[in-house]
Amino acid sequence: MFFVMYVSAFLFHYWAARKFGYGFIWIILAVLLPFISTFFLAFKVLNDRKYINFPTLEEYMSVHPRSNAGMGIYCSQCGSNHIRSWGFSGPGDIRRLHSCAMCNIGLYRTGF
Numbered sequence: 001m002f003f004v005m006y007v008s009a010f011l012f013h014y015w016a017a018r019k020f021g022y023g024f025i026w027i028i029l030a031v032l033l034p035f036i037s038t039f040f041l042a043f044k045v046l047n048d049r050k051y052i053n054f055p056t057l058e059e060y061m062s063v064h065p066r067s068n069a070g071m072g073i074y075c076s077q078c079g080s081n082h083i084r085s086w087g088f089s090g091p092g093d094i095r096r097l098h099s100c101a102m103c104n105i106g107l108y109r110t111g112f
């Protein structure tokens with residue numbers, strides 16, 4: 001996330017320095033950076049809330065007791081036991097979101 005901010009700031013710096021000269025860039029950055037960081041922060045908070053809204057495995061099994069009949073966990077919508085585990089924001093994310101491979105709905109979360 002910060003990497004993207006730094007790269008875009010660097011590219012913007014390059015562009016603005018060529019177009020307006022070096023005095024102008026710091027004014028632009030001073031105005032823009034709070035807005036940009038607020039935007040990223042708001043996105044992160046909303047995104048985290050989306051993850052927290054999914055039930056944990058225990059909550060999922062107490063809401064759908066028949067989804068675990070002793071042979072693994074089943075999808076509460078279609079009954080499939082083909083459940084995929086995705087990293088929430090990417091493959092390396094330890095926040096895992098488990099979704100049904102058949103009807104593609106998010107079922108529960110593990111990790112945090």
Ligand SMILES: [Zn+2]
Binds near residue numbers: 076077078100103104
């Ligand atoms: Zn399903």
